[in-house]
Amino acid sequence: MKKFLLSLTLMTTLSAGNLAYAQKHEAPKFVTNIEGTKEYSLSNGMKILLLPDPSQSNMVVNIIYNVGSKDEGYGEKGMAHLLEHMLFKSTKNLGDIKKQLSDKGGAANGTTWYDRTNYYEIFPSNDENLKWALMMEADRMINATILQSDLDKEFSVVRNEFEIGENDPSGVLMEKVFSAAYLWHNYGNSTIGSKEDIERVKAPVLRKFYEKYYQPDNATLVIAGKFDEANALKYVSEYFAPLPKPTRELGGTYTVEPAQDGEKFVEVRRSGDSKIVSAGYHAAAYADKDYAALDALIEVLTADPSGYLYKNLVETQKVSSLWAYSPTVRDAGLVYFHFDVPKDKDLEATKNLVRSELDKIATIAYTEQDLARAKAKLLKQIENTKNNTINKAIGYTEIVGAGGYKLAFLYRDNVEKLSLADLNRVAQKYFKSNNRTVGIFIPSKDEQRVKPAEFSNEQIAALTKDYKGKALEKEAAPFEASIANLKNNLKEGVLSNGMKYGLVNKELKGEKIIANFKLLIGNEKELAGKSSVGALTAALLSSGTKTKTKEQIQDRLDQLNSSIYFRTSGQNFLINVSTYKNNFAEVMDILQDILANATFPQNELTKMIAENNTYLEAQQKDPQAIASNELQRLANPYPKESIFYTPTLQEEIDNNKKVTRDQITAFYQNLMGANDGLGTVLGSIDAKTTANSLEKTFGKFTAKIKYSEVKPTYFETKKLDKNFITPDKENAVALGTEKFRMDQKHPDYAALVLANEILGSGGFLSARLPMRLREKEGISYGVGSYLSVPVTNDVASWNYYAFLNPTKRDAVEAAWKEEVSKALKDGFTAQELADNKKSYANVQQTNLGMDNTLINLVNKKLQYGVSLDEYDALNTKIQALKLEEVNAALKKYLSLDKIISVYAGDFNKK
Template sequence: MRNLLLSGILCCSLISMSSVYAQKSVSPKETPKFITNVEGVKEYSLKNGLKVLLIPDASQSNMVVNIVYNVGSRNEGYGEKGMAHLLEHMLFKSTKNLGDIKKMLSDKGGNANGTTWLDRTNYYEVFPSNDENLKWSIQMEADRMINATILQTDLDKEFSVVRNEFEIGENNPDRVLQERIVSTAYLWHNYGNSTIGSKEDIERVKANTLRVFYEKYYQPDNATLIVAGKFDEQKTLQYVGQYFGAVPRPKRVLDKTYTIEPAQDGEKFVELKRAGESKNMGALYHTVSYADKDYAALDALGEILTADPSGYLYKSLVETQKVSSLYFWQPTVRDASYMYFGFAIPNDKDIKATQDIVRAELDKIITTKYTDQDVSRAQAKIIKQIDAIKNNTISFAINLTEIIGSGDYRLGYLYRDAVEKLTKEDIQRVAEKYFRSNNRTVGIFIPSKDEQRLKPVEYTDDQIVALTKDYKGKALEKEVAAFEASIKNLKQNLTEGKLTNGAKYGLIKKEIKGGKVQANFSFPVSNEKDLNGKSDVGGIMAQLLKTGTTTRSKEQIQDRLDQLKSSIYFNFDHQTLSVYVNTYKESFKEVMGILEDLLLNSTFPQNELTKTIAEYNTYLEGNLNDPQSIAFTEIARQTTKYPKGSIFYTSTTQEEIDAFKNIKQSEIVDFYKNILGGNNGFGSVVGDLDAKSTGEILEKTFGKWNSKSKYERAIPTYFETQKLDKDIITPDKENAVAVGRVSFKMDRKNADYPAFVMANEILGSGGFLSARIPMRLREKDGISYGAGSFIDIPVSNDVASWSYYAFLNPTKKSAVESATKEEIAKALKDGFTAEELKSNLVSWQNERKTSLGNDNTLMRLVNTYLQYGIPLEDYDDLESKVKGLKVEEVNTVLKKYLSLDKMTSIYAGDFNKK
């Protein structure tokens, strides 16, 4: 966000443009021209150059409007580093025609965001599907395309917010290392620059400079508008023609970027020394543009090398505990990309020796002989990921941002097709071509002779047009049935059942795109006595449930799930095992059979236990001096006083590390055999499934699975909070965190609950950063990148709390502390206004309606009903009670439960910084 130098002529042309827009936006001036339909993505265009993509999905109750501009850090020049990202922030301020964008987004609720990266910037809004939201979103995006105010006063506040965002990233060793490696690998191309930009450029840019950048790139001929979900297609085209059609085609011509990164002529090495507790290593290889046919083969090779448990690098490095974890990624970009490998190294390992070991393993990539099984395994995993995104229309529309930034939305289909056609010869070829040491950045320059240097391949716009213009895609899938997002409709489509052992379930009959099926099961087990001192054992046990059974190896389990495009996840917390299943209608029975095998026949190999503990502890070691981890851990420790060993006890990070080191395989097995069981369980399934057969499948999976430990629900103890302000110094950390908490007694049946929900909404949680705390800290004072509040009001007990948080520069600690407490004190003394209640009520209702369109929300509501007997109607009842509130009731309840005299506050950061 930055650029300007407005001459009088530019000012005049801008005024003229605004008046034209205001005049032409009264009625449709143009009907978008239909171009093509590729697998349900309908492409249109306007005469001004705007590309429009419509992706209808009647099964959704929400819609998304996403606009993508082909501008990112790649387009920034000298002194402009971070300008595209800064401009993204500024476009949430105001426009000449509509005014305060952020307030309007807040009032309407829903979800909205903007993101910037190497080749593109996007803005999107997810709202409940209705004509008003559709029309407003299109009108708003058209207005801020050319009519953003970009005031110096707004910029003066926002640059410090962006700087704080920069500082948060500086606290992550792996992220900083990756940034340094990338910048070293790219000698000339702007991909070597961080999108968030230079701290100095961010702080010094002026609004007039920012405006020049804005007027150059934020134009219809440089943008793609996407509308997806449930919407009226004809009205959408009408609104697009009305609002975007009124925007003139710009007279300027965008120059093409022409910098090509030269072939690297030797291995490079960078050593980074700075504060931090974890040891990390990275390796980068220059690769190709997303449009290149080799991109898919490289992605597959990355999976073949790093996948847990089958990857070649995984086996040679993680299995042998030389590193605790590894990952790879290849950015989806317009120009020649790169593949990056990241390695986490345990603190007890010598990083220099490990570096040599890793480099030796990387050198084997060229000489390894890859197999057909390697290819099919990688294909299954990648296609599973592609289908998972494709069958979630909202996510698919947002995900198209990256592909559009790479040149054209159809490149995503070409990539999929290329993945499906891969052979082991393709994998062998790209391994030998790109993974040479002289194309790698991890070390120092070494002169050598006869190097086979790789020069990146340039793809012109004409080449991309040639690749994509005639692409038709696969046959269209059948349209799915509409599903109304309402409690009434949820009840009408809910079938309840009970298994032989007493476990309860609910089937939500809903047709989801692609035949997708989701399930969420919870299994409360045992009692406080039997679980004492076993929290860490339970957590590790859950992570090991997919590492092998008496009938399947870990590799076989993962391979089959990938082939079925399915996943199973486990988590154990307090006294509940949670199970999450994502699959498809035709695979549901087999996937549940795999789940049954995991629950009944897991073996917990010692080497998997060793690897898992090493990975966890390496991660935890990185948090030992992390302000955010420290602050949230310490607030829990200060506000609850459970004895060590209790399932509610909050361990320090070091205590967790020490506890994990002492976990024995026999403890895992004992927990699995004697504690786990499904006889007190409950869960829900959502998908287009037959009720009878689903019940039979669930009966087979869980019906005879019983715990040997007597179940008694553990009830937390109420601890009254005390007034406390505690500083924790974290040396040489660029970011700091503040968090505060007040405890009180309340459950969701309490008569004060509806009023307290709205009190929290107005004070710190509601809207799009428009509640009092974020408005004061971020919008008014510009001293925090993120600030707000949240509540924890339980269903089944009365141990409740209200908390606030803020991320800040350590030098702003006093300002943040004063501002936060001033806002709380002001609310307690003077109360909220009726207008605040009214505006926050609207956004709160819209957020709930948006949430109700989410399948996870439907399952959560059903699970709460199954566990506690809370009627589904309570969801609507709460809204009725909130709508009937008077502002006096909200103010009374706020004063009843909140008090600065009982507030515990923790501040973590390097407060010695000046």
């Protein structure tokens, strides 16, 4: 005991840098390697997973604690989530964690759910970042300060986050269904917790919770991406091995939800226009083989357009849309269905109709085609996750919380082995009306009740003990995150119709290929009043062609582990493609067929209008939607005939109702084409073969009406503060904008970018606005600012946003205006300049490790002729800026007398 106390004293008093030398190091013990996931362990109980991927230029450190809302007791609801926030405050050794994360750049976050809490950091791959991240996570595992003064501010931030969720009708209803479905198990409690518990908990109580669960024997550390494995293990040994295994026994939770003995009903009455029917069925834990079968059954029931529920409810326009899911959880969860109901439908009648359709689940004669289609969809999702190492490492969070990372492989194996008998078995076992929560008690005789299987830790250990997994796949080649390397691996070309393209030769994991295309269409006259027509055209493109039905298109894309998405934005028709090297040619053939032979079925148009309008109706009383819409209308007063006109939400609904199939067909035949298009393909591609495929897909796709760029009009903004009242909404929002003239070539651009970094957008919540409103005063969950500076015109803007409790409206307004005034009057400090130069450079380097950044840079070059070197040139300019230049730029372009602000919320609340 004396030796243990001495060790603990050393750990809490020595600096993090000296911590490693306080005790003898222990090398992590190798356990197993399953398909590239290398497992190690320490004698203190900590698990380590390494997922090396040299094709990445970034790395992620993700630490997972097996504690979530499931582990909260009486009076502790929301404690796990509140503690997640508090661990971003400070530690005894490192001090301000957010400040240091900000200085490092990159991306960081923490999340909490039923069974787990995690923290992760994504940084450019280098030894310094790896060492710091591991040192920091080891320090805050045992040395978080958890000060009452910090808690007094942070509980308001968490309460504001709680209130944001309270504005979402679908989220509120789902929370109530889960709560009613679970009589005893804590899955019935929302992870974000009780507002009363959040507000009343004291720091000493929170510390007891922290000291119990935030320990090495309750943690799994994941390191993924590009990193030196030997150094990673060395740092794990240096910082985590000295932490002693606690003497306490966690014990775990032991509550088992009893079988439900009658159908339950929940009614929620709140402000809003949304009509929703939902239903939850007690089902299986993630470790249960039934979980994979239930996932497949969900696809069979809800898929667009083949699902049985989809055909019987959406196709017939009884509901406008539906979705379903089953959470990845340690104990028996729910299968949850959500149905959006059009405004003109009777809700009670629809509820009974939905119940009637759900009752058919156990009696449907499912087919082998149903099974094959569902398996293809699920395996595509699994394959895509496997081949994105960073996302996979973060995705392990849920699997570890559900019992251990090996369960992910068992789930995949279970999906691959699924039979029609499995589908029928789970349909008949779980989908009984007495197992459903859609409360009255109805006596019944000889009731057959559903009791979910319980899995002990020993059973899960037995399931996974000797699991070996499949053979290791070939590692993707490294790709340096730099503009020079991008230029060396870029080939450009022009198709026969004038479309420009770029090919980036970057090997991705699993030989994945991603491509983004932008087709520039129309002119001011031809696009006037056609925003709804254009949006619906894009949404309906894949609804069928002269050679394939919508179902056939979707089925084949799922079988190929591929996706094609369309959308419009002004004069831009956007196409995103995700596939794999061996499937690229066929996927592009499918795209060519869609572009050349789309049929736009009338029934699909009718359904899409209903779905869009149901969503818009729900937005009519949502503070964020109202504020965004009204701000655009106030700042950009275009006439209705302009393509830049922002309609009201009701006008958008009315416009959708007026759209005809003939209008869509005319838009498609006359305005759409690739002759003024551009696009980039990224992956391990053969340039000649890919160029031939692009020519085949786009070369003959030519618009009849010539493209002519429409430039926006400059409207000078003047000071305006306007309120919009949204009764009975728990959260409010503030949005604002100021217009000025600038393009990205302007000599003041770099200085203004850095000024805005310091004021509202730079670092990890360390810019002035978030530091004041969130960190110091705790009156806003999310607050910040951003610039919008174009390439080819000079209509630019500075913008801010803040989410808040409606009772804090005046405090938020006073705080953001005061911070802007201080910056304009006194300027920034030399330290702020230095810190933000560093964090900006780090963020830019992190972004170069992201595939979408590379694609966007090439597309920008193709469209505007902007050299790739401008990416580094801007950072060079920013690093050379003097303090007086940054302060002068802010004063020149930002003025409180020119900012339009819109506040939306229930400001009548006291």
